[in-house]
Amino acid sequence: MTEESVLTYVGIAMAIGTIGNALVIYIFGFRYRKSPFNMLITILAIYDLLSCIIHMPLDIVGMLLPEILPHSIFCKAACTMVSVTMIAASIVLIAIAIMRYRGVSKPLSRNIDIREAKGIGILAIIPAVGLSWPIIFMFTTETITSKEGRKIAMCGIHDKAYTTYALAFHSVLLGLFLVNFISLVVFYLVIARVMINRNKVFAQKNKRNRSIAIASIMEKSDQTSTGNTPGSTHDSKMGMISAGKKNSITQKSMSLFVHEPQSPKSERLKPAGRCRERSSANNGLLMMFLVTILFLCSYLPHLGYSMYFLLCSMDDIINLAVTASFGVLVRSYYMNSFSNPIIYALCSGEFRFEVAETFRRLFRLKS
Template sequence: MTTEANISDSDLLEQINSEVASLMTPVIVYLGVLMFFGVLGNIFVCYYYGQQTRRSSHAVFICTIALFDLVSCAVSMPIEIVDMKFYYTFTNGHLCKFLRFVNHVAAIGSAFTLIAISVDRFRRICRPLKKQLNLLKCKLLCALSFLLGLIYSWPALVFYKSVEVELNAQNGRILKGYDCSITNESNYRDYIWGFNFVYLITFMFGTGTLVVMYSLVGRSIYQHKRKLILSRPLSRRPKPVHADLDSTKIDKESSGIDNDEQGRASCARKANAMQLFAKCSKAEKKKATDINGDHHNKDKLNNKSIKYTMIMLVVASIFVISFLPYLVLVKIYTFEDLRDSLWGSSLVGYEIGLRSYSA
């Protein structure tokens, strides 16, 4: 009967790695589902807003968000799954650096794009008479978001690598494994702390900007809808156009003149008044139709803008909520090797939390 004492270190490491890989099955399934629907969904979004709709700031921003997410789903998630399968035997340091770098670029680029969208929504809804962002400026903002993603993410190429970890086997043997993680070298400790601190400050600033922008947008939308409801009955109220006819009737009744000539004149005046009434009624009806039609189109346009704003608000909220667990866990990991004390469902939850920003 083979015991752990008779197994080589490499075989024992493979055995432990297989056990952890089996434990990580929920994480792998989670990433696989996100990858499948993320790739299909973002390809469809890029095709629809890139080819089937007219060029607009909305389309540019949505395509940019979809491209960042597509890179995360098509490039990062497959490597994340490989990382889960080779939990303690991930020896490819260059692939590790590439994985973390792409993850950071996609996340930071998406964050700055969402901030740009919130500013655009604020200007269009709260400052509609001011000069708005044109198509070129929107493209430049998206390019700037990508550039900022690169600037914020380059330290990942330095700090992340295949880190050597010590594993305690059941028989007391110390095994040497390799994990794709942030370096534990003491001379990098201050730089890593600064790296995470910059991320934390940027996250707080970005979240604050989103909250302020969308709060002002929400207030403007509420005021707009309230004003629209109050103004509709007044704008559709018919105007009195039969004053001439009523005055003609009063003049006829009060005059008491009953000769034929006066009667014919009265009839002529009545006929003219009826024609005038018909023309005025027709004109007023047409005018009211035009006004109501204009209001309908304007309402429809505003509703479309409001709908787009609400979608972007939901996307931004999901991004902030999903990024928060990652930021907290990374911050804890900087000061304490939390993962070594975890096992079972707690370790699975920890790994899902670290990858929550991929959602």
């Protein structure tokens, strides 16, 4: 039952992740307008898609037909890929958070452009590979036998000579991971605070402008009734409209840095108004915050197990290896490969619209 549970988990993750990330790449990369944010989201989806079409199928084949694949080669390649994609994705998430923060706190200053965003996504591979290369030498596959006589292929660090280096390596990875996560959370909390304060200022300014305009209209009306020029009421109304437009433009310029404009077709479906702009901005912030939280939840169990295996006895490892929870949790990083498209669909009506349009076009081509 243990192997069947793990196979089911990996198979579902591969199916959802492959379809979901392919849709993200198509929609954010080709359907939406070109922007640094959309470029970085597309690069994140490429990292996740590589895991779905390379790592997961090899994992399934390794469980079903272990004699086909050289175990140690697969173990080294799989663990290296997990580490590289984790570090590269964390760099891209940091870049997105910095871009969001600069866009909200300094909306008129220069921000990351599309070419720089593409460069960040590609160059993130270099430090990721630089930190992950020790895996090639330390990780191997060994077959262990449980008390029931069941043989299990375990991928990990089995050579005791590497124990000290392995502890240092995993400590560095875990430390960088936690620092990265804390930085991301702090960035998004600061962004949320700036947005809340900015919205309060806009609300107070709108209220003050309305009060001044209404008082001016009433005063002009009184003057008109006593014989003053009738055009003054019209002028005061125009002044109120002008003040409202000015404030609306300022608010809109801030919100655009939080919620990127997307495809022209989906924009036609959106009702106009400041409430919609604030809702879109809040949804964009919530979307990336959830991506950050899921990133932590997906990699932390895997890193925790890796550290635990270096410190516990072989009997404990064997007892854990025969449980279904172990097979799933040690592969917890797969959750990151399929969860992002689900988050985008939950938080973005535009993304849901484009997904529906994509499937409609596909069905039309088939018919």
